[in-house]
Amino acid sequence: MNATWMILGMAAITVAIKATIFVLGGRIVFPPLLQQALGFVPVTVLTAIIVPMILAPHGEGLELTWRNPQLVAAIAAVLVCAGTRRQLLTIVVALCVFFGWQFGVLAT
Structure with missing residues (x-):
C-alpha cells in the first residue's frame, strides 16, 4: 500500500509542476x-x-x-x-x- 501512495504522490507532484508551467506559460522567465x-x-x-x-x-x-x-x-x-x-x-x-x-x- 505504501508503494501505491508513493506513486500517487509522485504523479500529483508531476502534474502540479507541469500544470503550473502550462497555466503560467510565458509569464515565468527562467x-x-x-x-x-x-x-x-x-x-x-x-x-x-x-x-x-x-x-x-x-x-x-x-x-x-x-x-x-x-x-x-x-x-x-x-x-x-x-x-x-x-x-x-x-x-x-x-x-x-x-x-x-x-x-x-x-x-x-
Whole structure:
C-alpha cells in the first residue's frame, strides 16, 4: 500500500509542476543559467535509462564481456555516430550489430 501512495504522490507532484508551467506559460522567465541547465535534462534522463540496460542487461551486476550483445551494439553505435553524425544510420547499424551478435555469434 505504501508503494501505491508513493506513486500517487509522485504523479500529483508531476502534474502540479507541469500544470503550473502550462497555466503560467510565458509569464515565468527562467534565468539563463537555469534555461541552459534544463537543456541537458533529456540527455541526462535518457542516459540514466539506457546505461544500466547496456552494462547490466540481466540486472545481476556488470556484464563487461564480448558475450553482452547490448554492449557490443552500443559500442558500434557510438563509433558510427561519432564518425558520421547520422542518426538513422546509427540506429540501423546498432540494430544490425545487436541482432547479428545475438543470433549469429552467440548462437553458435
